Amino acid sequence: MVYRKKQRNAKKKEPVANRLKKTIESRDTVNAIKLGICVISGLLIVFGALHIYNELLKSSYLSIREIKVTGNMRLARAEILELADVDIGDNLLAIDITNIQKNIRLNPWVAQVKGKRDFLDGLSIDIKERNPIAFINLDALYLVDEAGVIFKKASLEDEIDLPVITGLTREDIEEENAKSEFAIKAVNLIHLLTNRTVFEVDYLSEINIDKTYGLTLYTMREGTRIELGNDNFAEKLDRLERVIKSRNGLEGIEFVGLNHDKGVVVRLVPKEVPASNGVRIKAKTQKI
Structure with missing residues (x-):
């Protein structure tokens, strides 16, 4: 082994x-x-x-040295800066652009606002103001902008001359979130009139709204009543302007009805004529 x-x-x-x-x-x-x-x-x-x-928040190199405000026609620069709560010398990084925009929009005349840092030493604020095109008579007079938004109660300081929309109540507006279907129709009609050369928006005194019969206009100088109805405004305005051209204006016309198919109903202002016994009587209304 x-x-x-x-x-x-x-x-x-x-x-x-x-x-x-x-x-x-x-x-x-x-x-x-x-x-x-x-x-x-x-x-x-x-x-x-x-x-x-x-x-950087403490650095003087990022201090605001210039604030540019553009787009403001009605509002003063000082008003905007007061709302923005920003001033020369503030730090660019410390300011809150979103909060600045929110504060400026508190003014009812402001439709849009955009703030922007212009590094390294500036801040720009661009304003788009509302363009009022009519008053609307509710419990008081209010201003309506070109989008049909009722944005503020009218005051003497506004100093503007605009047609008045009547016939609606506050309840009508509140039911449709500050934009009534009929108010929008009135606004659209005003937009149509701004492009007219014969019957212009400056001739307009009042737009009355009736939920059944639609829109009725009243002129500023003659007080002529013009029934438009609810639709086909452009075509009806064409007919109205033919009447105006044929008579060289609306002088002597009391009523124009455009809400009758394709025709026009015209009623003249009643005239007073002397009778044989010296008593003055009214002439019969004419239709053309």
Whole structure:
């Protein structure tokens, strides 16, 4: 029998499972260290950015040196700046553009506003004011803009001369969220008249709205009553202008009816004529 001599310094081979476990644990440790470094680096960047931002808020280099206000025709620059709550010397980064725009829109004359930083030393505020095209008589006189929005109660300070829309109540408007179907028709009619050369919007004194019979106009100078109805305004205005041209104006005309198919009904102002006994009597109404 042969015996082999056992080696004294031979190392026992470690199982594969143990070696894999150690390798995985080693990788987890490395990943954890990397993650920690990333977190710390991120925090340093955030704190650094905040520090820089706070320093910029104090920097005189970002102070507002010029404020441009454009688009304001009715509102004074001082009114707009007071609403914006911004002034020369304020820091550009510290101001809140959204809040500035919101504050300026509190004025009923402002339809749109856009604020913009003009780096590095300026702020621009662009205003679009409402364009009133009529009064509307509810519980008081209110102004209506070109979009048909009732935007403010009229006052003596407004100093404007516009036709008046009548026949509606506050309840009519509130039921349709400040935009009545009939009020929109009246506004659309005014838009049509702005492009006319014979019967212009300046001739108009009143637009009366009746939910059944539609729109009736009253002229400024003659007080002529003109029934338009509910639709086909452009075509009806063409007929009206033919009447005006044929008579060289509306003088002497009391009533014009355009809500009768394709025809026109005209009623003249009654004239007083002397009778044989010297007593004045009214002449009969004529229709043409």
